[in-house]
Amino acid sequence: MNTPAVLAVVEDNELTRTWLTEHLTTAGYTVHGVATGSAALRLVEQVGPALMLLDLRLPDANGLQLLKRFRELDRDLVVIIVTAYGELETAVEAVKAGAYHFLQKPPDLDDLLITIDKGLEARRLWQRVAVLEKQHSWQFADVEVVGRSAALQALAEAVEKVARAERATVFLRGESGTGKDLLARAIHAQSERRHHPFLQINCTALPEHLVESELFGHERGAFTDARERKKGLAELADGGTLFLDEIGDMPLGAQAKLLRFLEDSKFKRLGGTGDITVDVRVIAATNRNLETAIADRTFRSDLFYRLNVVPITIPPLREHPEDIAPLAEYFVRQLARDLKRDPPRLSPSAMRVLEGYQWPGNVRELRNVLERALILEETQEIRPEHLPGEISLPGAMADDRPSPLRLPPGGVDLGHLELDLIHQALARTDHNVTRAARLLGLTRDTLRYRMEKHNL
Ligand SMILES: Nc1ncnc2c1ncn2[C@@H]1O[C@H](COP(=O)(O)OP(=O)(O)OP(=O)(O)O)[C@@H](O)[C@H]1O
Ligand SMILES: [Mg+2]
Structure with a gap:
């Protein structure tokens, strides 16, 4: 256990206060006993106990008002009311005002300890919720991915799952700037491979004839400039992750080798004869429409299907x-x-x-x-x-763009179209009317008016 929880006992009857203080100290808590409301206030302000046993009848204060003041000072303070026989009504009032629980005097020691234990557990949960509410991001080891929307939540779950599947090839799709690099790093950082290399190759940035030797290495003399043997990224990334960025731009020769590599983790260096086997997870990314590239025969369909086993699409x-x-x-x-x-x-x-x-x-x-x-x-x-x-x-944005909608030859029902677009805008914004209005180029009031028109 870590440091003992700090409790306050607020009770003007000296015998009861001493009895409670002694038993709770024996139970392992750090206990401060005070006899008046003003001393209790000072205690909350200066010491900040996690939990308080409060006698509602104090010589200098109205217990209920005191309780409200405590809760203002510390929203997470757990207050257990200890009442005399016949004060049930006040105790119920106190619970309504934010007390955690009440016990009758003299409390049974076991009941008291269980109630304290539960109260402290509740406090931990309240504080955890407060932290989660504030948190807007996911931390994957040292990679921070910001966003709490349903879309990002789904992505974070996908990253978690995929990170655990250590060997699965991952295919990241998404427009430029959506965070493909970032997610590739998050997957690596979250996986058991994180202590091994994360290596990256951008297939667009390299001249075509170099992609293959960068990836798989070459033997001395494999081509004119190959003065000595060089290891490729696939070999250097052994145990880790290889990120193939802009895979849509990979030359066809390299695509064939990559397919084999994905299937049995084997490759040959350029100019080499022996197979090399490594343990590497491949993450590929593209912002291009590979289906078009397949139709144009610049991308192999068998490679596409092999990559597409675990696709993750990042929304714009x-x-x-x-x-x-x-x-x-x-x-x-x-x-x-x-x-x-x-x-x-x-x-x-x-x-x-x-x-x-x-x-x-x-x-x-x-x-x-x-x-x-x-x-x-x-x-x-x-x-x-x-x-x-x-x-x-x-x-x-709207002006210099061609209209995304073409009026069909048979015309449309504008009312239906409007209703449909309003539904879509509301769904996309989790029913936030202000943001939905913005998506539709309307003010909030205009959208409200139109929603009413459609009985929404
Ligand atoms: N959810 C996010 N949280 C925090 N930062 C993000 C997030 N998404 C993207 N970024 C940041 O935005 C920038 C662009 O992201 P990234 O480079 O990963 O995009 P990309 O999809 O790889 O783009 P491209 O297709 O152009 O290569 C980076 O600085 C990245 O760290
Ligand atoms: Mg990128």
Whole structure:
């Protein structure tokens, strides 16, 4: 056990107070006994006990008012009322006012100890809930993923599961800037492989003829520049994780080798004859539509199916706008720390602008916008004018885009369409009318009016 819990015994009868104090000390608690309401208040303010046994009849105070004051000082203080015979009504009042429980005098010692134990357990749970309510992110070892929306919750669960399946190949899909890199690292950090390397190759950044030798290595003389043997990433990542970024850009030759590697963990170095076997988990990522690449014959369909066993799709930021605020606050804090300054506040109107924007560049774009504001503006409060024009101008997104909807030849029922879009907006925002209105380009009142029109 850790340090003993601190209890307060507030009781003006000296005999009872001494009896309680002695027994509770013997039971292993640190006990402070006081005889008056004012001494009890000082105790709560200065010592902060976890639990209090309170006699409602004190010489200098009204027990109920005292109780309310205690709860204001410490919301998690567990108060057990100890009442004289015939004071049941007051005890019930006290429970309504926030006391945890009541016992009659003289309390049975076993009852008392059990009640104290349960009360302390309840306090631990209250405090745990308070922590969880404040927490906006998931911590995967040293990787922090911010967001508590249903979408991010599903992602976090997927990361947990996949991290445990040490060998499963993972396929991360999502638009640019949605957090594929971050999740790949989270999976690695959460898995048993975390003490082994996490190596990464970006298939777009490398000239085609180098991808294969980067991945699988080469023997001396395998090609003109190969003056000595070189190990590839697959070999160097042994025991760990290999992250293949932008796999849609992998040359076909390397794709064939990769498929074999995924199937039996074996490969040959370029120019080599012997098979090399390693224990590596592969995580692949793409923001491209691989189905199109397959149709164009630039991506092997057998490799696609092999990768697609455990797909994880990261939704674009505009589909979980409720995470914009926690993400923005997180980035402001993080960037301010990097810039060695106090984090500025985000004004409510700036937050509304951020929450109303569509974020085609997703989380990365959000981070970049805030970084720019922090670097260019010395201000202690970020306001809409500190944000780039394209995101703060109302309707900026809507105007220069082709209409996403085409009127079908047979026409539409505009009323039905409206109802359907309202339903979708509400579903996407967990029935938050303000945010749903923003998604529809309406004010909150206009949306309310239209909802009433549809009897919603
Ligand atoms: N949920 C999140 N919590 C905290 N940071 C995030 C989150 N999602 C993304 N980021 C941050 O946003 C930035 C972009 O994310 P990342 O590089 O992982 O995106 P990506 O999907 O790999 O993009 P690309 O397709 O362009 O490679 C990074 O700085 C990353 O740390
Ligand atoms: Mg990336």
